[in-house]
Amino acid sequence: MSKNLTTREQDYSKWYNELVVKADLAENSAVRGCMVIKPYGYAIWEKMQAELDRMFKETGHQNAYFPLFVPKSLFEAEEKNAEGFAKECAVVTHYRLKNDPENPGKLMVDPEAKLEEELVVRPTSEAIIWSTYKNWIQSYRDLPIKINQWANVVRWEMRTRLFLRTSEFLWQEGHTAHETKKEALEETELMNDIYAEFAEKFMAIPVVKGAKSENEKFAGALETYCIEALMQDGKALQAGTSHFLGQNFAKAFDVKYASKEGGLEYVWATSWGVSTRLMGALIMTHSDDKGLVLPPNLAPIQVVIIPIYKGEEQLQQISEVANKMVKELRAVGVSVKFDNNDNQKPGWKFAQYELQGVPVRLAIGPKDLEKGTVELARRDTLTKEFVNQDEVVSKIKALMTTIQDDLFEKAKKFRDEHITAVDTFDEFKKVLKDKGGFISAHWDGTSETENRIKELTKATIRCIPFDSKEEQGKCVLTGEKSERRVLFAKAY
Amino acid sequence: MSKNLTTREQDYSKWYNELVVKADLAENSAVRGCMVIKPYGYAIWEKMQAELDRMFKETGHQNAYFPLFVPKSLFEAEEKNAEGFAKECAVVTHYRLKNDPENPGKLMVDPEAKLEEELVVRPTSEAIIWSTYKNWIQSYRDLPIKINQWANVVRWEMRTRLFLRTSEFLWQEGHTAHETKKEALEETELMNDIYAEFAEKFMAIPVVKGAKSENEKFAGALETYCIEALMQDGKALQAGTSHFLGQNFAKAFDVKYASKEGGLEYVWATSWGVSTRLMGALIMTHSDDKGLVLPPNLAPIQVVIIPIYKGEEQLQQISEVANKMVKELRAVGVSVKFDNNDNQKPGWKFAQYELQGVPVRLAIGPKDLEKGTVELARRDTLTKEFVNQDEVVSKIKALMTTIQDDLFEKAKKFRDEHITAVDTFDEFKKVLKDKGGFISAHWDGTSETENRIKELTKATIRCIPFDSKEEQGKCVLTGEKSERRVLFAKAY
Numbered sequence: 001m002s003k004n005l006t007t008r009e010q011d012y013s014k015w016y017n018e019l020v021v022k023a024d025l026a027e028n029s030a031v032r033g034c035m036v037i038k039p040y041g042y043a044i045w046e047k048m049q050a051e052l053d054r055m056f057k058e059t060g061h062q063n064a065y066f067p068l069f070v071p072k073s074l075f076e077a078e079e080k081n082a083e084g085f086a087k088e089c090a091v092v093t094h095y096r097l098k099n100d101p102e103n104p105g106k107l108m109v110d111p112e113a114k115l116e117e118e119l120v121v122r123p124t125s126e127a128i129i130w131s132t133y134k135n136w137i138q139s140y141r142d143l144p145i146k147i148n149q150w151a152n153v154v155r156w157e158m159r160t161r162l163f164l165r166t167s168e169f170l171w172q173e174g175h176t177a178h179e180t181k182k183e184a185l186e187e188t189e190l191m192n193d194i195y196a197e198f199a200e201k202f203m204a205i206p207v208v209k210g211a212k213s214e215n216e217k218f219a220g221a222l223e224t225y226c227i228e229a230l231m232q233d234g235k236a237l238q239a240g241t242s243h244f245l246g247q248n249f250a251k252a253f254d255v256k257y258a259s260k261e262g263g264l265e266y267v268w269a270t271s272w273g274v275s276t277r278l279m280g281a282l283i284m285t286h287s288d289d290k291g292l293v294l295p296p297n298l299a300p301i302q303v304v305i306i307p308i309y310k311g312e313e314q315l316q317q318i319s320e321v322a323n324k325m326v327k328e329l330r331a332v333g334v335s336v337k338f339d340n341n342d343n344q345k346p347g348w349k350f351a352q353y354e355l356q357g358v359p360v361r362l363a364i365g366p367k368d369l370e371k372g373t374v375e376l377a378r379r380d381t382l383t384k385e386f387v388n389q390d391e392v393v394s395k396i397k398a399l400m401t402t403i404q405d406d407l408f409e410k411a412k413k414f415r416d417e418h419i420t421a422v423d424t425f426d427e428f429k430k431v432l433k434d435k436g437g438f439i440s441a442h443w444d445g446t447s448e449t450e451n452r453i454k455e456l457t458k459a460t461i462r463c464i465p466f467d468s469k470e471e472q473g474k475c476v477l478t479g480e481k482s483e484r485r486v487l488f489a490k491a492y
Numbered sequence: 493m494s495k496n497l498t499t500r501e502q503d504y505s506k507w508y509n510e511l512v513v514k515a516d517l518a519e520n521s522a523v524r525g526c527m528v529i530k531p532y533g534y535a536i537w538e539k540m541q542a543e544l545d546r547m548f549k550e551t552g553h554q555n556a557y558f559p560l561f562v563p564k565s566l567f568e569a570e571e572k573n574a575e576g577f578a579k580e581c582a583v584v585t586h587y588r589l590k591n592d593p594e595n596p597g598k599l600m601v602d603p604e605a606k607l608e609e610e611l612v613v614r615p616t617s618e619a620i621i622w623s624t625y626k627n628w629i630q631s632y633r634d635l636p637i638k639i640n641q642w643a644n645v646v647r648w649e650m651r652t653r654l655f656l657r658t659s660e661f662l663w664q665e666g667h668t669a670h671e672t673k674k675e676a677l678e679e680t681e682l683m684n685d686i687y688a689e690f691a692e693k694f695m696a697i698p699v700v701k702g703a704k705s706e707n708e709k710f711a712g713a714l715e716t717y718c719i720e721a722l723m724q725d726g727k728a729l730q731a732g733t734s735h736f737l738g739q740n741f742a743k744a745f746d747v748k749y750a751s752k753e754g755g756l757e758y759v760w761a762t763s764w765g766v767s768t769r770l771m772g773a774l775i776m777t778h779s780d781d782k783g784l785v786l787p788p789n790l791a792p793i794q795v796v797i798i799p800i801y802k803g804e805e806q807l808q809q810i811s812e813v814a815n816k817m818v819k820e821l822r823a824v825g826v827s828v829k830f831d832n833n834d835n836q837k838p839g840w841k842f843a844q845y846e847l848q849g850v851p852v853r854l855a856i857g858p859k860d861l862e863k864g865t866v867e868l869a870r871r872d873t874l875t876k877e878f879v880n881q882d883e884v885v886s887k888i889k890a891l892m893t894t895i896q897d898d899l900f901e902k903a904k905k906f907r908d909e910h911i912t913a914v915d916t917f918d919e920f921k922k923v924l925k926d927k928g929g930f931i932s933a934h935w936d937g938t939s940e941t942e943n944r945i946k947e948l949t950k951a952t953i954r955c956i957p958f959d960s961k962e963e964q965g966k967c968v969l970t971g972e973k974s975e976r977r978v979l980f981a982k983a984y
Contacts, residue, residue: 030566064529068644068660069660072599082589088587090587093583097581105571132522343633
């Protein structure tokens with residue numbers, strides 16, 4: 001397969017699809033809309049998981065595991081949630097296949113093995129978890145419950161794209177139960193903050209924190225907080241959500257607790273999740289026409305060493321230098337690969353590791369042996385320099401932080417340059433068309449207006465930013481009074 | 493809920509079921525046969541996962557993720573595998589629910605959203621993975637492929653028990669592809685060895701390594717290797733399996749590679765897995781009538797400190813000592829909890845942590861403050877002693893190894909005492925009835941005999957041990973010639 005990618009300018013969407021496959025991150029499977037996450041892509045996901053898991057546990061959450069299936073009667077209990085997910089769910093109706101008498105060697109659904117009640121493959125687990133919490137919660141002493149689950153979920157999407165929208169995806173979903181509204185709201189905000197911190201510090205992706213409008217919030221939530229990121233093509237991507245569920249699920253499943261004061265109260269709930277969609281955000285925030293660009297925190301291989309040699313003797317001399325570096329780099333916690341595979345030429349390897357986004361490449365040739373140097377190339381800036389061999393380790397250790405920070409700053413600069421305040425609908429349309437990005441505009445607060453703007457421009461309200469100031473203005477579409485700007489964008 | 497367990501002698505099966513629930517490991521869910529793994533149980537599973545994952549990666553395996561669903565046409569491709577799992581699989585037939593016009597507020601399967609091809613929820617992933625490997629493998633240069641997946645699988649079991657047999661369970665499944673039969677057989681053996689090492693060194697569960705008989709091997713495998721453990725009630729438990737799949741799946745999915753010699757050859761395959769069933773093995777190997785007994789390697793809390801006090805001042809003095817110990821123990825890598833919860837009495841806490849199998853309990857009272865001591869209790873031996881406060885950390889650090897080793901030795905002694913060689917069928921039945929355990933007996937090598945013995949005694953061949961010596965003998969049932977003893981037992 002050729003390594004040359006379609007460029008972003010040629011076709012951003014095609015560039016993305018090609019990159020995911022060529023960099024060995026994921027591919028489509030034999031199952032409609034479901035992906036195979038390949039080892040290199042999965043190694044990045046594992047790094048995200050480990051860091052998020054650490055952050056969850058540090059804030060008092062525990063992991064658990066709930067069933068994959070939701071019986072229909074539980075699924076339909078919380079009406080809005082059910083309505084939101086019923087349209088696109090996988091339904092198990094039978095528990096056996098049998099030999100097809102008309103097609104030898106083929107199987108068919110056994111009509112005698114029909115389930116009494118259909119099972120929905122979880123699109124999200126509020127229903128199954130709240131039917132469980134009911135038995136766990138009697139008194140205020142049983143609260144709070146702060147549980148997270150790492151799991152697969154299924155939503156029968158009609159148009160799918162690797163990582164961004166797949167019928168099955170991997171995620172974590174937190175589900176917490178609290179005594180008071182205040183505590184639940186604080187949890188909702190805390191988890192949204194954790195997602196923001198994770199995105200910015202760990203993934204080097206700048207995000208806007210805010211609340212979703214009525215139209216865009218989670219089915220069954222009273223409030224949905226979110227982190228919104230901006231991709232290089234000017235489209236927004238929702239990177240994580242944290243929901244304040246109020247007492248909706250407690251009422252649907254009759255979950256009450258005896259309060260300190262002796263009353264019987266419905267429990268307050270939150271849920272929050274991020275998914276393998278983050279892989280899409282990662283790719284589209286940092287990568288370029290040569291391939292993936294990975295922040296050091298997420299790179300399965302942070303440094304690759306490539307020998308440039310003729311003959312066994314040179315290779316051996318270079319290997320000596322390289323192996324010493326490998327050892328020293330590992331000792332300071334840098335993951336490194338010495339690629340001495342003889343089947344591929346250095347040029348091929350250079351292109352391969354660029355495509356796969358390895359942050360730092362070291363090349364060692366015969367001249368370097370003489371001079372005691374090594375050629376160091378940064379993937380993010382595509383710059384090269386010669387470094388003394390005895391300075392390589394300290395240099396690289398510092399570079400890991402530098403690259404991580406630079407990637408964030410670069411993405412932040414791009415994002416900040418693509419937040420445009422507009423005051424008329426003509427401007428709105430012009431900016432959306434010419435420049436893209438977030439459009440900060442006044443809105444009259446109604447779903448009708450939001451829907452109308454979506455119809456006219458395909459842009460939706462990404463969020464009502466938490467840091468937006470009160471400001472008197474007029475709705476960009478209707479001219480009605482507005483007291484706060486919101487962020488619109490076309491979105492993934 | 494009362495903490496008093498049914499004793500093992502009263503009813504082993506009931507003891508197990510109660511223990512799983514009362515120790516907060518897992519419970520049944522609203523979905524038939526599916527369990528909820530509670531935080532305490534899941535924390536133990538996470539420790540198993542982390543160690544296994546480390547061992548897999550150390551031996552050159554990578555993680556990846558394949559779809560939950562297997563289209564029926566792929567599922568049926570490898571005939572024996574399909575036959576083995578078709579009888580008990582969950583089948584997705586529809587992708588939407590709609591409002592039920594006859595029952596307001598209820599949902600029904602939308603008959604217009606019927607899938608063209610049914611999807612089987614994976615009972616195991618050979619089919620979906622080998623349909624993928626087909627695209628990954630062209631030449632010997634693409635081999636070996638050594639991939640592991642952490643996933644949930646579903647087998648529609650009719651009689652389920654928490655951890656031991658559930659319709660959905662969590663597991664890892666390794667799937668490897670090789671150039672040669674020899675290499676695949678070596679991989680099969682290596683992974684079985686890794687399982688054995690993990691069981692013995694990490695879980696303190698002694699196992700017998702061996703091969704399955706024709707009757708008991710995996711559907712689609714040429715050879716199944718296994719590790720077999722013995723529970724306290726004398727029943728065996730298959731704790732892990734590693735399959736040599738030959739070229740069965742390569743042929744079913746037409747996966748060939750261009751060899752070094754220029755030919756086109758079918759690929760050789762293995763698969764191997766362990767599951768949350770290991771939780772059952774863990775519980776039934778070590779625990780007692782007071783509750784769970786956990787090896788230190790698997791204990792979410794290794795040490796609990798309980799203050800015994802009257803009044804705030806005593807508590808404060810004790811807390812000072814305890815907090816210092818907590819800090820010092822954590823510094824040497826011991827996980828510790830200081831339970832100063834004022835709502836529960838020390839006696840209640842003692843029973844609770846015994847029930848949950850915390851390996852070491854420290855109690856500190858006013859007398860201990862005077863004398864500079866602490867009462868140290870071992871969960872496994874239920875012994876107590878007073879230890880000087882300044883010796884606690886070094887003492888506990890050593891104890892972590894001692895307890896781990898002692899648990900293994902105790903379980904090994906029990907297991908070894910419960911391997912009985914018999915030469916007649918009367919003896920066979922008598923030992924099985926009076927003593928249980930593994931019965932080492934000659935067998936004529938036929939499925940008929942194995943089936944007949946199973947009918948007569950409920951015992952099956954657990955394995956043909958790798959270390960069994962060649963020995964001339966006569967089949968315990970038929971008197972036919974045999975050259976090797978095999979291990980029979982009743983099994984979970």
